[in-house]
Amino acid sequence: MPKGSGSSCSAAVKESRSVVRKMLARTQHEGVGAIVRRSIGGFELRHFDPFLALDEFSVTAPAGFPDHPHRGFETVTYMLQGAVRHEDFEGHRGTIEAGDLQWMTAGRGIVHSEMPAEEGTQKGLQLWINLSSKHKMIEPRYQEMPSSDIPEAEEDGVKVRVIAGESLGAKSSVYTRTPTMYLDFTLQPDSYLQQPIPSHWNAFVYVLEGKGVFGSARSPPVGAHHLLLLSPGGDGLVAWNKSPKLLRFVLVGGQPLGESVAQLGPFVMNTDEEIDQTVEDFANFMNGFEKARHWRSEAAEGFGF
Ligand code: FJE
Numbered sequence: 068m069p070k071g072s073g074s075s076c077s078a079a080v081k082e083s084r085s086v087v088r089k090m091l092a093r094t095q096h097e098g099v100g101a102i103v104r105r106s107i108g109g110f111e112l113r114h115f116d117p118f119l120a121l122d123e124f125s126v127t128a129p130a131g132f133p134d135h136p137h138r139g140f141e142t143v144t145y146m147l148q149g150a151v152r153h154e155d156f157e158g159h160r161g162t163i164e165a166g167d168l169q170w171m172t173a174g175r176g177i178v179h180s181e182m183p184a185e186e187g188t189q190k191g192l193q194l195w196i197n198l199s200s201k202h203k204m205i206e207p208r209y210q211e212m213p214s215s216d217i218p219e220a221e222e223d224g225v226k227v228r229v230i231a232g233e234s235l236g237a238k239s240s241v242y243t244r245t246p247t248m249y250l251d252f253t254l255q256p257d258s259y260l261q262q263p264i265p266s267h268w269n270a271f272v273y274v275l276e277g278k279g280v281f282g283s284a285r286s287p288p289v290g291a292h293h294l295l296l297l298s299p300g301g302d303g304l305v306a307w308n309k310s311p312k313l314l315r316f317v318l319v320g321g322q323p324l325g326e327s328v329a330q331l332g333p334f335v336m337n338t339d340e341e342i343d344q345t346v347e348d349f350a351n352f353m354n355g356f357e358k359a360r361h362w363r364s365e366a367a368e369g370f371g372f
């Protein structure tokens with residue numbers, strides 16, 4: 068166990084969860100010319116309830132994610148570098164810049180484009196969170212937060228940006244329809260962290276930068292682009308930066324839904340029949356996709372689609 072008790076804000080973890088699976092996210096093509104490192108949602112790990120996908124994306128114009136639909140879940144886009152311009156079929160639009168968050172509840176249907184807004188390479192994380200059967204067809208909703216509105220806390224060489232949930236006394240105002248925590252940690256060399264996690268939640272770490280030791284002081288250091296699935300049980304996570312460089316990782320946890328998952332690309336429902344219905348709704352501009360009939364994004368028009 069780590070030495071010292073920290074200050075009043077840092078809650079002690081009695082028994083850390085351990086790492087039960089480690090996966091390197093390899094690059095693949097997605098959208099149009101975009102590159103993603105998909106860790107959850109790929110062939111090796113279809114889902115990790117309630118999480119459907121985790122993409123570390125990298126896009127340079129003219130590549131991007133032009134007009135496409137979503138139904139039945141939420142997409143959480145957290146920018147690390149550059150900016151992404153989004154437009155949807157209801158006229159909602161904006162730019163997600165480095166450090167900004169877009170929490171999009173697609174619900175019954177969103178059609179949108181997500182394209183580079185700047186020169187150079189735009190990087191970020193996109194997490195897909197499933198919605199329970201009773202929330203899959205809710206009205207679409209956005210929660211958007213510029214970087215300056217994301218709560219931060221710092222203590223003993225550990226900095227956290229709280230995307231969702233609570234850490235080191237800082238709390239996010241994002242409403243998570245499926246109960247979720249999402250924390251962006253930066254650890255100075257020779258620092259360590261204790262973070263409580265609700266005991267029945269599934270939780271994972273994704274390393275962005277540097278090397279970290281997770282779960283047990285004796286476990287081997289893990290570098291960037293690795294996904295670590297944490298064991299069930301325990302009351303949280305202990306992590307160390309034993310390297311001479313900064314360590315940055317996200318810790319994400321969520322309450323499992325325990326429901327069946329039927330997925331066809333960006334449509335995620337509970338049954339094959341509901342997927343068939345969704346394909347029909349999208350093709351016929353019904354049940355939430357009405358506005359898709361006459362809509363093209365400006366980004367797509369620019370390409371002559
Ligand atoms: C897409 C399915 C998709 N990963 N990471 C089909 F999911 C997407 C898509 C994305 C995406 C977007 C961003 Cl900003 C980041 C992502 C998949 O948009 F474009 C198609 N055609």
Ligand code: FE
Binds near residue numbers: 132135137142179181
């Ligand atoms: Fe999308």
